[in-house]
Amino acid sequence: MAIDIQWLKRVIERRKKEADEAGARLHPPAMVNEVLEFLRVRELKKGVFVDMTVGTGGHTLAILQANPKVEVIGIDRDSNSLEVAAERLADYADRVTLIYGDMRDVKRLLQQVGVDRVDGCLIDPGPSLWQMDSKRGFSFLDDSPLDMRMDQSAQVTAQTLLQTLSADELERLFVQVGERRSDARRIAQAIVKERSRSGGIPTAKALAELIMQVKGVRGGRIHPATKVFLALRMTVNEEIDALKGGIMEGVKVLKRGGRLVVLSYQSLEDKTVKETFAILAQQPDEGENRPLLRILTKDPILPSFQERQQNPRARSCKLRAAERIR
Ligand SMILES: C[S@@+](CC[C@H](N)C(=O)[O-])C[C@H]1O[C@@H](n2cnc3c(N)ncnc32)[C@H](O)[C@@H]1O
Known part of the structure; x- marks a missing residue:
């Protein structure tokens, strides 16, 4: 291209x-x-x-x-x-x-x-x-698109993954970084459902909110979206x-x-x-x-x-x- x-x-x-x-x-x-x-x-x-x-x-x-x-x-x-x-x-x-x-x-x-x-x-x-501060969608509260590329000239963004991977593929990604299989499946399915309902998940913040809905907001030191964000980031940047x-x-x-x-x-x-x-x-x-x-x-x-x-x-x-x- x-x-x-x-x-x-x-x-x-x-x-x-x-x-x-x-x-x-x-x-x-x-x-x-x-x-x-x-x-x-x-x-x-x-x-x-x-x-x-x-x-x-x-x-x-x-x-x-x-x-x-x-x-x-x-x-x-x-x-x-x-x-x-x-x-x-x-x-x-x-x-x-x-x-x-x-x-x-x-x-x-x-x-x-x-x-x-x-x-x-x-x-x-x-x-x-x-980079986390640079509005590239690395952080849960980031109201910017799910980019997550360290190299801004690379082709694949986190958004690309969310738009193109199947529910099974997304689930596998999330499990690889240690997400519980049952949570990984439900999050992957919710992402696929959301993209057919509204066309996609627009921002990092919207993804974090979707994950919190799926998992239920639990108190604790670690944000419920941590592993999904990690999986996307690590895949985008190999x-x-x-x-x-x-x-x-x-x-x-x-x-x-x-x-x-x-x-x-x-x-x-x-x-x-x-x-x-x-x-x-x-x-x-x-x-x-x-x-x-x-x-x-x-x-x-x-x-x-x-x-x-x-x-x-x-x-x-x-x-x-x-x-x-x-
Ligand atoms: C944790 S930061 C490094 C911080 C640095 N040691 C300092 O003290 O400021 C990691 C950096 O590695 C870069 N990076 C990650 N993967 C890379 C790769 N495969 N090749 C070159 N740079 C990479 C990122 O873009 C990021 O700027």
């Missing part, structure tokens, strides 16, 4: 304006000290790190400030976030390069800027607070595939002795990190007698009590790290 670039530019401009008007907040980076420690940022005489999910630049800023001798290459698939990061990191422009792209393409993206191997890779997946691919490709661009640090915020993500690390730490490639990775964190590292108090978004964070050994 041909894309009208002028139209796309206008859409991106409008979204950015909406985010600015909505007062989108900068994402508070999680577990910064632990990230710096595992990447050994302060110890290096010089070095290059790649922040494979740079977002609005919180971790990158911390790396640049921690050691004046290191450079960072920041990748993100959200061009609007990159613009915010560029503004925020302007004082370090001589040591930071920002690239639009998918972390699964890290090797090619680094080659574009003449870099072959790096000292460390950081992956901090999922949407940033800035999050698990991207995370796995990001780790596999990230390891390839590490120097020997280079470190990979991955954060995760929910169980499917942590499971993916654990399993992907295990594959790389166990199976030597053909013709090799040593695995590529040594795992540095047998169990995931959790945020400190103090950080959990200060940054509620970091409460569910887990950090795993590994080192390339050949």
Whole structure:
């Protein structure tokens, strides 16, 4: 399909304006000290790190400030976030390069800027607070369309899924993230019924309300629509595939002795990190007698009590790290 670039530019401009008007907040980076420690940022005489999910630049800023001798290459698939990061990191422009792209393409993206191997890779997946605030339908109270794309040039939105998937397919998606089967079925059926009655579910808020009607509003810490929103978001952004691919490709661009640090915020993500690390730490490639990775964190590292108090978004964070050994 041909894309009208002028139209796309206008859409991106409008979204950015909406985010600015909505007062989108900068994402508070999680577990910064632990990230710096595992990447050994302060110890290096010089070095290059790649922040494979740079977002609005919180971790990158911390790396640049921690050691004046290191450079960072920041990748993100959200061009609007990159613009915010560029503004925020302007004082370090001589040591930071920002690239639009998918972390699964890290090797090619680094080659574009003449870099072959790096000292460390950081992956901090999922949407940033800035994206959550950006009127893309990520939040339950959001009165905007169900978009949920991190990359605003991607084809499939959450709305596309709700309009085109069958009740069975929707149910399967919701079950995959841990929704109870009976609830998943009733929600999927209600969505299909609503789209034939009114043509579709117009906003994130309308979807959250529909789910609350189906499940009944129960008191509790977790919003009844949490898992359905998570399922849609993860499908739209191919999050698990991207995370796995990001780790596999990230390891390839590490120097020997280079470190990979991955954060995760929910169980499917942590499971993916654990399993992907295990594959790389166990199976030597053909013709090799040593695995590529040594795992540095047998169990995931959790945020400190103090950080959990200060940054509620970091409460569910887990950090795993590994080192390339050949
Ligand atoms: C949690 S935020 C990162 C926040 C950042 N560490 C900070 O401190 O500001 C995750 C970012 O990763 C980006 N992202 C998610 N999946 C990606 C992928 N496959 N490739 C590149 N960027 C991705 C999102 O667009 C988002 O900006």
